[in-house]
Amino acid sequence: MPKQTFLNLPEQKRQIIINAAVDEFAGFGFDASSINRIVANSKISKGSFYQYFEDKMDVFKYLLSLLINEKMEFFKAKHPPSSNMDTFGYFRWMVKAGMEFNSAYPRMTQAVTRVLLVEGLYYGKNFIQYHQLTTDTLSTMIRQAMKNGEVDPSVDVELAVMVMDVWTTAITTYILQEGMKQKDILKWVRSAKTQEKIDKLLYVMEYGLRKTESQFVRQI
Amino acid sequence: MPKQTFLNLPEQKRQIIINAAVDEFAGFGFDASSINRIVANSKISKGSFYQYFEDKMDVFKYLLSLLINEKMEFFKAKHPPSSNMDTFGYFRWMVKAGMEFNSAYPRMTQAVTRVLLVEGLYYGKNFIQYHQLTTDTLSTMIRQAMKNGEVDPSVDVELAVMVMDVWTTAITTYILQEGMKQKDILKWVRSAKTQEKIDKLLYVMEYGLRKTESQFVRQI
């Protein structure tokens, strides 16, 4: 976490530093990011940087915490459109709301996604707990869907979690990559065409999970 | 490509250098890999390295070409178990044969996978042609499956290709990651339990693709 000195800084100066760091991580990933460049781009001295943060990992963890807080606020403010929604419907809503959020903060999301997903730190020691959180949530959802009779009870829960996890990551990465090419990413994500594409991708997963295992057992 | 000097080298010396490079890329990825370390680990001088290769990218491309050649030999020697196989059956066979190969050359595969898939160079400028090859093959397969009536003709081919591509990558990465934890990776991949897991993952995709789009259209 940043030192008190950083938190005492005027809002505007803090923002300049945060933006420089976001651009650096989004553009170079974690390892290739340079504190020298962050410092140069935010027009502070090297010494000041080390008065604010411990090191590169410290800044990154701070950015991550900002993103998580914003995301939690965002989800708190949103509510699922209808209350009588099945588990998969709820999952679809969640994924789409997530995309909406990502499009509202594309640079920040890109920085964090690049480091955590693309560079694989997410699955390494430092951030494994965040991934654990996701898989736990998914696991609960699957079990709920089984209770509701939406998923065949013979389904291997761990496997289904992996499917949903990988699938969500793939869609998110894909949408972010394509979205960054657009003029107005938020508008593009909200467009009927993009929404339909996301829906289709999610349905591929959903029907796979709904139908697979029972069929699989019969076919063997 | 390596210079003639390298190709003139005695087989054993070449192997030592190749092994050092493989270990370096497998352990550090592309950017973080160091020629200094490769040189130290293969007990040649810095000067010699530059007599053999242009630079880091040159070694990596050479390793990649070795892997591709070996893989082509491997697939040439193997034949699908039965001739009356549907498209998805053929796809399953291909994926599994691929896993078999990866397990036979785990370090080499890990090095290349880490750089191309995990670090995302596969989708960058340098290696995009290899990815294009994969998507073209998949595209042909999907169209064939449609002709055979195995896939709903309303399916969006581009979307299906993306599904298969992403899914194959995810499974490959997963199996390689888990496999590296085992004592005998080849034995582990061949075990009934692992094969069943791979099958299940592929069936999730298959049933998703078979059933989704027509259902999707009806549900809207």
Add this chain to the structure above:
DNA sequence: GTACAATGTGACTCGTAAGTCATATGACTA
């Protein structure tokens, strides 16, 4: 043996990174 080509060597240059520290600035306080 001599001459010439091929191969091998590691110290050296140059660039850039992380992190430190003596010193400077400037605001507030007694």
Add this chain to the structure above:
DNA sequence: TAGTCATATGACTTACGAGTCACATTGTAC
């Protein structure tokens, strides 16, 4: 005014990377 404290600075140290080059060694042909 003098003292004190938080903040700001950038030159400096240390480490490590890529790539070069003058020179050394080895192999081969005559």
